Amino acid sequence: MHFLEGRIVDTCVYEHEAWFQEAVAKKFLVYKAGIIDGQCQRCRNTNLSFFYTFHCAVCEDVCTYCRKCIRLGRVSSCTQLVTWNGPPYTRAIAHHYNFHGQLTAAQQHAAEQIIDSLEQKRGHLLHAVCGAGKTEILFQPIVAALKKGLRVCVATPRTDVVLELFPRFQQAFSQTSIQALYGGATVEPIFAQLIIATTHQLLRFEDAFDVMIVDEADAFPYTYDDMLQQAVHKAKTPDAPILFVTATPTKPLLKQMKKEQWGYSFLPRRYHGYALPVPTMRALRRAAKQIRSGKIPSKLKGWIEERLAQQQPFLLFVPTVELVKQLVPLLQQLDEQIDGVYAEDEARKEKVLALRAQQLKGLVTTTILERGITITNVQVAVICADDAIFDAGALIQISGRVGRHQAYPTGDIVLFYDAITLAMDEAIREIKRLNEVRV
Numbered sequence: 001m002h003f004l005e006g007r008i009v010d011t012c013v014y015e016h017e018a019w020f021q022e023a024v025a026k027k028f029l030v031y032k033a034g035i036i037d038g039q040c041q042r043c044r045n046t047n048l049s050f051f052y053t054f055h056c057a058v059c060e061d062v063c064t065y066c067r068k069c070i071r072l073g074r075v076s077s078c079t080q081l082v083t084w085n086g087p088p089y090t091r092a093i094a095h096h097y098n099f100h101g102q103l104t105a106a107q108q109h110a111a112e113q114i115i116d117s118l119e120q121k122r123g124h125l126l127h128a129v130c131g132a133g134k135t136e137i138l139f140q141p142i143v144a145a146l147k148k149g150l151r152v153c154v155a156t157p158r159t160d161v162v163l164e165l166f167p168r169f170q171q172a173f174s175q176t177s178i179q180a181l182y183g184g185a186t187v188e189p190i191f192a193q194l195i196i197a198t199t200h201q202l203l204r205f206e207d208a209f210d211v212m213i214v215d216e217a218d219a220f221p222y223t224y225d226d227m228l229q230q231a232v233h234k235a236k237t238p239d240a241p242i243l244f245v246t247a248t249p250t251k252p253l254l255k256q257m258k259k260e261q262w263g264y265s266f267l268p269r270r271y272h273g274y275a276l277p278v279p280t281m282r283a284l285r286r287a288a289k290q291i292r293s294g295k296i297p298s299k300l301k302g303w304i305e306e307r308l309a310q311q312q313p314f315l316l317f318v319p320t321v322e323l324v325k326q327l328v329p330l331l332q333q334l335d336e337q338i339d340g341v342y343a344e345d346e347a348r349k350e351k352v353l354a355l356r357a358q359q360l361k362g363l364v365t366t367t368i369l370e371r372g373i374t375i376t377n378v379q380v381a382v383i384c385a386d387d388a389i390f391d392a393g394a395l396i397q398i399s400g401r402v403g404r405h406q407a408y409p410t411g412d413i414v415l416f417y418d419a420i421t422l423a424m425d426e427a428i429r430e431i432k433r434l435n436e437v438r439v
C-alpha cells in the first residue's frame with residue numbers, strides 16, 4: 001500500500017485491490033474531489049478553456065472534466081482522488097552500487113560538484129556534450145542521496161530516454177527498488193525509492209521526491225508546456241533541489257541558472273576524448289516529393305548502399321511520420337532488414353533493440369530518437385534537414401548519436417537539404433565551437 005505514498009491517484013483505478021482496501025481500513029488516505037474551485041487537483045490547471053462540461057454517466061449529473069491532463073485518464077468533478085497520509089515507508093539506506101567503469105577526471109569532478117549542490121539543496125545545471133557520459137556522472141550523486149534515505153526521481157520528456165536509462169540504473173543499483181514510468185508501462189504497486197519517469201507521469205505525484213533530476217531539460221514537449229514544468233515542481237518536496245541535465249541548454253534555462261545561482265558543471269569533451277562529429281551538408285532537391293512519388297533520391301540511395309556494403313548500422317531522420325511510412329517500403333526493396341519508427345509505433349522499443357543487436361541494418365525515424373540513444377558505430381543522415389522541426393538543438397543532438405563508442409569514435413553525419421537554414425548553420429557553428437573549447 002506504500003505504493004500510494006507521494007502519489008495522487010483516482011480511487012476507482014485501485015479500489016478493488018487488497019492493498020488499497022487495507023490503506024482505506026487503516027485510514028491512511030485523504031480524499032478530495034478531482035476539480036475544486038476551478039482547479040484540477042491532479043495537474044493544477046486553472047485555465048477555463050481546458051475544462052469541459054458534459055452530462056456524466058458516472059454521477060448522472062452535469063460534470064466538468066480537465067482536458068489538460070486527459071492523457072492520464074479523465075479527472076472530473078465527481079472523481080475521487082486520494083493522497084497518502086499514513087506513516088512513511090521505511091526507506092533503505094543500504095544500497096548496492098554496482099558500477100565498475102572508471103570515470104574520467106572531468107566526470108568525477110562534475111559528480112562531486114553535483115553532490116555538493118544537492119547537499120546544499122541548491123539547483124544545478126549539468127551541461128555535458130552528447131557522449132560526455134552524463135548517466136555515469138549521475139550515479140554517484142544518486143547513490144549518495146539514496147544512502148541518506150532520500151527518494152530520487154529522474155524525469156525526462158522522452159519515453160525513449162526512460163527506456164534507455166532504466167536498464168542502466170537497474171544494473172548500477174541492483175538491490176534498489178526502481179520503477180520506470182511512461183505511458184503504457186506495467187507498474188508494480190510497490191514503493192520505489194528511485195523512479196525514472198516521463199515528465200507527464202509526474203502529474204501523478206505530489207510532494208514525493210527529495211531530489212529531482214530533469215534529464216534532457218530542453219527537449220520537446222517540456223520546454224513548451226507549462227503543465228509539465230509545473231508537474232516537476234509539484235512532484236518534489238518544496239525544498240528539494242532540481243538538477244537539470246542537457247547537452248543543449250536553452251537561453252531561458254541559462255538565464256534561470258544565473259538568476260537563482262545554481263551550481264554549474266560544463267563538460268565540452270566526450271568521455272573518450274575524441275571531437276564531436278561535425279555534420280556535412282549535401283544538397284538534395286525535393287527529397288520529400290521524390291519519396292512521395294515512389295523514388296529513393298539517388299544521393300540518399302548511394303549513402304544507404306554504402307552503409308549496407310560497409311555493414312554499418314544507420315539512422316535516417318525524417319521530419320514526419322508520413323515520410324517514415326513512405327520511405328520504409330522503398331528502402332526495404334534495397335534490404336529487407338530496414339524498418340521505421342515513430343512515436344505511436346507500438347514496436348518502437350523492440351526495433352531500437354533490434355538495431356542495436358544488428359538484427360536490423362537501419363531505422364528510419366522521426367525526431368523521437370534524436371536523444372538518449374546509443375548505438376555502437378551508428379551512421380546518421382537527416383533528410384529535409386531544413387524542415388522547421390530540426391532546430392539547432394535537435395540537429396546537435398542528432399549529430400551526437402555518432403561516434404559515442406570508444407572503439408568507433410568517429411562516423412558519418414550528413415544533412416541532406418533543399419535550402420540551408422539558420423538552424424543548420426547554428427548547429428554546425430556550435431559543434432565546432434565546443435570542439436575548440438580548451439579544457
Ligand SMILES: [Zn+2]
Binds near residue numbers: 045
Ligand atoms: Zn488536469
Ligand SMILES: [Zn+2]
Binds near residue numbers: 062
Ligand atoms: Zn461525474
